[in-house]
Each structure stands twice: as structure tokens, then as C-alpha cells.
Amino acid sequence: MTELPLSPLLKRENFQKLVDSWKGKKLAVCGHLRPDGDCIGSQVAFCRFLLAKGIEAAAIKTDPIPRNLESFVGDTPYIDVKDFDPAGWEMVAVDCADEIRVGKALREKLPTTLFNVDHHISNPGYAEHNLIMAHSCATAEILSELFLSLGHHPDEVTANALYVGIATDTGQFRFPSTSTRTFEICCNLCEFGANPAKVATFLYEQETMGRMQLLQSFLSTLKLSLDGKVCTGCILDGEYERTGTSNEDSEGFVDYARAIEGVRVGVFLEENKGKIKGSLRCKDPIFRVDTIAKQFDGGGHACAAGFRVESTIEEFYPKLVRILEDHLQNSQVAG
């Protein structure tokens, strides 16, 4: 738990009091734009927890739920922001590092946030009550701890949703945030009906031939530079159309570039009609790829950042390599 922006109510033992204070309210459970597994899992779980406690609640969606996460929603009420009438509702935000990330459409309907639970270190604590535990591997891990510490018995949909959040945000228990506690919590979630294999089937075994063709196309572009310290892969203009895919289908491709031995920074460039969306990933936070992204008005985490520029890959690539070269020279400590 971070020290500063935390409401005194949110010592964990006081979470019960907070929940009690929500009786009679209508809570809109919001996540972030372009939702991922931890966002959807946390929205589903928190919404169901509130409903189980007799509090009126619904999850709100701004962007579509990714295809591989749809089945984890179950019968959880999900309202499209377009159809959402905010009268009488208050917002609780999960996994949402800043106010803007809930999306403009929703923020206009609900300008303030009652409660904010998150694991992003950059979260400034924008809600009335904030629970930010930056050491947690996932917002779903924090929620699991809260629910279990209150003696709440999550139903099967909730247990699976929490498990989805943890499994995806740890990269299937591969990222440094995976802890002893992570496994302990997953053990508990399995006891409440979470089914790791079933979850994995939905998450990872609904691949399409189009995505495999897209991956093949991406792999064919992989290029090492700066003595093998940087590996860049691209989705060139028109490849989504050719393979019948969308940008949702290139999720995770950057990891193929990053995972090559000796590579410090993996780069993914997506070209679309004169615009480029770039993603940067490094293995060691010392490389601070967020500061590289910042040079293109982007941002993110120390090990995972992104940016958008108006350019073609042909024009942009040499410029990026120069900037990466300067940056890596200045980060030689871990070189």
C-alpha cells in the first residue's frame, strides 16, 4: 500500500467499513481504455463482489471487450458507455492509473471517482478513497486479498475473473511481480472454482489462422541493430487487411523481439497510412524505455512504453535507431 495518497479508511481492516458505507449507492465499475485481462477480470470481480454484498453495481465498457476475454464476463451486468445514464451513479475505478484512462465519454458522464483500486505505481490517487498497492502483480491480486481477508467466498465466475487478471498481468507467472503470495492467492482461487486450464483455453487457444499469418509476417521483419542490443519487428501497412486481422491480433508480438538473447530493447512498429504506433519493451528497468517514448510524446512504464508518430517506417527507423543508440550509451551500467 502506498503511503501518501491513501485515505485513512483504507487500512485493509477498514475496507469492510467502506463497503458498508456504499449500501444504497449505485456503483459504476470502470476500467481503462483498450481493456486487458486484469482490467476486465477486476471489473467483473469487483462488480460481482458489490452485487453479492447487496450493492447495486454494473461494469461499464467504453472499448469492446477483447474476443478472448468475453467468456469470463458471465452474467455480470456490463453497460456500454453510450447507453449509460449516469443519474444517481457513482464511479469506482479498477486498474486505471489515471483519470483520463477511463475514457472521455465516461469521464464526462461521471466526473469524479469514489474509489480507485490499482497496482500502477504512477497512480496519483485521484479518487475520494484510493487503494494503490504498487507491489501487487495485478489489480485482481489486490481484490483477491481484499475479498479473502473479509471472508468473502467468490463464486466461480468471480474466482476465474480474478485468476484471469493475475495470469495475464504476470504473463502467466513469468514477470518479476510474481511472488509467493501470487501462488498462495491462486491456490485459494482454485479452491473457489478457478480453473487454470479452462481459463488458458479461452485466453490462448482461440487463435486464428489470420493471427498466425500476421505473426509470420511480423517475424519476417525482425531485424537486429546496435550490435544485437535492439531488435525491431514491424507490421507493415496493409498487413492487417491482407491477413484479415486487427491490431488486437498483434498483442504480445513485441515479446518475440525482446526475448532474443542479448537484446536489451525490443521494438514493435505498426504502420498505418502514414502513422506509426511504436511499442518498446526492455528486460531491465535500468533502460527506462518510458524516457525514449517521451521523446515522441509517448510514455509508459520503465520496461514497457509506447508512442505514436506521423511517419513511414522507412523514414522513422533510422531516426529511432539513432535515439536508441544515444540512450543505450547513457545506460551502459547494465550494458
Place this chain on the structure above:
Amino acid sequence: MTELPLSPLLKRENFQKLVDSWKGKKLAVCGHLRPDGDCIGSQVAFCRFLLAKGIEAAAIKTDPIPRNLESFVGDTPYIDVKDFDPAGWEMVAVDCADEIRVGKALREKLPTTLFNVDHHISNPGYAEHNLIMAHSCATAEILSELFLSLGHHPDEVTANALYVGIATDTGQFRFPSTSTRTFEICCNLCEFGANPAKVATFLYEQETMGRMQLLQSFLSTLKLSLDGKVCTGCILDGEYERTGTSNEDSEGFVDYARAIEGVRVGVFLEENKGKIKGSLRCKDPIFRVDTIAKQFDGGGHACAAGFRVESTIEEFYPKLVRILEDHLQNSQVAG
């Protein structure tokens, strides 16, 4: 624990007695040919356990240790079978489903097996004492349970080796064998120093450009058949040479074929000078790919099996598709 071929000594509570009976012996800890993470992890862990109990032990290698597993061996004694003088040694086998799989060279030196610990359902119990727990996700899971139930404190190398076995044999906690107990054991292993992120870095982040090129080549061969129920991918003759890789580098490729939506059986065919090595993977054990493999004198698990034939892919592919067609028609229950 299977009922039949189990020595009465091997009620788990009697494992201590068995270990005591090994005092003064010299135990060669053997695995299977073409070792994987569970094999190496179990060899390392069991060898270190024996040494910690004051029993002379060494792991034996017949095939090379895969590059991404080398770092988990630590200072565990590993003897190449070529240099192994069997005088006075007895064999204990880990993760080895039948006697032949320890390799001819070793079997000639040590024709009998003292102890056999394994999780393959097909293991006939070929040793003097057999501990076969087919519901376990990994041999390393069985060993973890044994060590922990005896109050043994594994050192960091042992804890990581056991974790490697579990993480790899569950496909990073994705296969149906992943249970509540699996997470409970991993939680314990983390307490003894297993480091999931460090393990993952060694396992998955030492990729080579050659392997990426090989994957690209494999993906370009993916072909659906039988109304999308079967997906086949190949490594054609000469591709290993072209990309500077070896068959170790195609580990896991079959999962790309299996993971496509609607696919019941994923097939991987490796062509090498008129010979084919085939791997079959299905999502549902009802398809029993081991029985298909058996038609080509192969074998394996219900969901993962393999075989070898003398043929070219061109000749063999239509034959295989016919056999798969018959087989899938007979397994229509889950179709």
C-alpha cells in the same frame, strides 16, 4: 499413486525408510532421452536431495542438456554416459516412462532400475520400487511433495529445479494437470528460494534469431484439414541447416497448430533425410492421440504423443489425414 505396480514400501510415509535403505549406495539419477524441463529439473532435484541425505549420487546425461536449461544445473554433479563407469552404481530413474527411454548406452551399463519416480500413466513400473502418480502435473511435483512431506528444506538450486519441472510440464500453468496443489507447491518452492521471473528469463528469453526464422518457416506451412479440426505444420528437410538451428529449437512449435480455434488435433511433422518425426497434440483427452501414434509404432499421453516413420512429408501427409479422419469420426462424442 497407481495401485498395481507399486511396491508396498512406497506408501509415501514409507519413503523415509526407502531413503534410509539407500545409505552407502551410489545412485545414478537418470532421466529420458532428449531431456526436457521436468526431466532435468527432477534429475537435479533428486540428485541434490540424495546428496543432502548423505547418499552418493550423480545425474547422468545421455543427450545434451538443452541450452535454456543449462543454468538450472548449478553445481549438481552431471556425468556424461560416455565417461560413466557403472561399477558399484545403481540406477534411479526420474520422469522416464519406460526402461528404453533412458537410452541404450546407459541401459547397457546399468540393466536394472532400483527406483522409478514418474507421472506418466503408461509407466509399467519397471523398477524394484516404483512411485507413479499419474495425476501429478510433473515428476518435479511428486518430488516436491515427497521432499516437503519429509520436512526436507530444498536449497535454492533444488527449489528452482523443481519449479522449472512444474512450470515447463504444465506449459506455464496452462495444462489441465495444473491443480490447486500445484499452486500450493509453487508457493512452498518460492519460500525456499525459487524465483519464477528468473526461471522464466532463462527458459524463455534466450531466443535466437535462428529460432525465430525457423518459427517463421514453420508458420508458413500451417495447413488446416478435416473442416478445420486438424492443423498441421512442418519443418521441411534442410530448414534446420538453413536457419542454423537444431531440433531442440522447434520445441513448442506444435502448440501454435493446436491453439487455433476449432482445431482438435495439432500436428507437427519434422522431415529429415527421408524420415519423419511426428508430434500430435489435442486439447481434449477424449481424442487419445496416443492411439494414433501407436498406429505408427509411437506412443505417449492422451493429449500429447509422438512417432517416427520412414517417409517424406509429401507421401505421408495424405495417409496421416486419412487415419486422423477415421479417428476423429470415432471420437465424435466431443466433436
